Amino acid sequence: MITISRRQILISGIFLWLFAVAGTTLVAFTEYSSREAIIENERQVLLRNLYALLPRDKLDNDIAEDILELPASPLLGTDAASIVYRARLDGDPAAAIFNSIAPNGYNGKIHLLVGVYSNGKLAGVRVVKHAETPGLGDAVEIRKSPWIKSFDGKSLTNPDPSGWRVKRDGGEFDQFTGATITPRAVVTAVRNTLLYYQQNADMIFKQ
Amino acid sequence: MTTSREITRDGLWGNNVALVQLLGLCPLLAVTSTVVNGIGLGIATLITLVLSNTIVSLIRGFVRKEVRLPVFVLIIASVVTIIELSMQALFYDLYLVLGIFIPLIVTNCAIIGRAEGFASRNPVGPAALDGLMMGLGFLVVLALLGALREVIGFGTLFANAELMFGDGAQTLQIQFNEDYPGFLLAILPPGAFFGLAALIVVKNWLDLRPREKQEIIEAAPETV
Numbered sequence: 148m149i150t151i152s153r154r155q156i157l158i159s160g161i162f163l164w165l166f167a168v169a170g171t172t173l174v175a176f177t178e179y180s181s182r183e184a185i186i187e188n189e190r191q192v193l194l195r196n197l198y199a200l201l202p203r204d205k206l207d208n209d210i211a212e213d214i215l216e217l218p219a220s221p222l223l224g225t226d227a228a229s230i231v232y233r234a235r236l237d238g239d240p241a242a243a244i245f246n247s248i249a250p251n252g253y254n255g256k257i258h259l260l261v262g263v264y265s266n267g268k269l270a271g272v273r274v275v276k277h278a279e280t281p282g283l284g285d286a287v288e289i290r291k292s293p294w295i296k297s298f299d300g301k302s303l304t305n306p307d308p309s310g311w312r313v314k315r316d317g318g319e320f321d322q323f324t325g326a327t328i329t330p331r332a333v334v335t336a337v338r339n340t341l342l343y344y345q346q347n348a349d350m351i352f353k354q
Numbered sequence: 355m356t357t358s359r360e361i362t363r364d365g366l367w368g369n370n371v372a373l374v375q376l377l378g379l380c381p382l383l384a385v386t387s388t389v390v391n392g393i394g395l396g397i398a399t400l401i402t403l404v405l406s407n408t409i410v411s412l413i414r415g416f417v418r419k420e421v422r423l424p425v426f427v428l429i430i431a432s433v434v435t436i437i438e439l440s441m442q443a444l445f446y447d448l449y450l451v452l453g454i455f456i457p458l459i460v461t462n463c464a465i466i467g468r469a470e471g472f473a474s475r476n477p478v479g480p481a482a483l484d485g486l487m488m489g490l491g492f493l494v495v496l497a498l499l500g501a502l503r504e505v506i507g508f509g510t511l512f513a514n515a516e517l518m519f520g521d522g523a524q525t526l527q528i529q530f531n532e533d534y535p536g537f538l539l540a541i542l543p544p545g546a547f548f549g550l551a552a553l554i555v556v557k558n559w560l561d562l563r564p565r566e567k568q569e570i571i572e573a574a575p576e577t578v
Contacts, residue, residue: 151420159421166425170432177436181443188446281387281507281541 200262200271206234222343224248240265240352249336253328254278261340272298284329311338365487372495377464383546392500400489405433407473407485426469507541509534
């Protein structure tokens, strides 16, 4: 049995405390000096994603700042408040970009950015986050396949409701070889977002 | 005293973190679906190892042994957090890919293993070198495993290199066959285990070959 004197325990304790203080100080200092760069990076990525959906000549406002918080909605697939980005041209509503969720992907939620022009036509759709199977369901990513572009220009009336399905279910949208569940979830979520827009367009652009 | 040569050989080959010590398998298996991911995590781990080994060696004189482990953990956690923040500030796109794995470096047993097993008993120079070489050994295995899985799984090499090396690196990507259907198993977690096993087999095979020759030479004089 090794006996440790009270003094030794105290010294060890103080030593450990000093290290905790030094480590925390360093981390805090790094956080402080990198904070602005990180916020700017996040903003750039957001802008890049938003401008991928909307040509720059369709809007003249700061879309990343012109936001509105939407309450949770089953049509958006959200169970918490989500943000909608509003694009305006000469002060008039031009488009809205929604953060929607396809809740029924093969591996859980698929997070989407859905851009809708004020006339109800789709500007475009992008998958921002998902956990679908690599090599099969991940073809919803623009980097892997152009499939997601098949939504461009579509609306609630084009195709008609029966066409808003994957081909296997008698609709108009392709599924992928070996993966039907993922595109089915995305098609449903995009159509639901259009429905949400149709019902809430006035509210979204009012403020 | 271990010489620099021994440290180098141990880190890169003889006592390789991934192939011999089999430490840090969690990040190793999780991120190596492409070369670029492997190199990214490899570099982050390398920097962590060098910094933590150096700091641990510098303070080895006054750390009481009862509190040494919490102190090491504190050092490693601080270093990793600083690396994570710097990466967010400097290489944000790469951070988006590797971000969730960076905090896992803290749990990479190789790092506390080197702090406890080497850095806390050796002067700064050898400790830093040990961190560098162990880190390089780990990096090389990550890159090799990433290359293996990317070629077999996607039929490409150096995809997304621009995330790490800037836009100019986009030309680095090699596509072997436009119509390659892909081999899913290599990308999924089992592919990582198969790939790592293959690398270990190759290493052990290379290790065993010269030893057989040596034994014959050593045995020969006794028979005379």
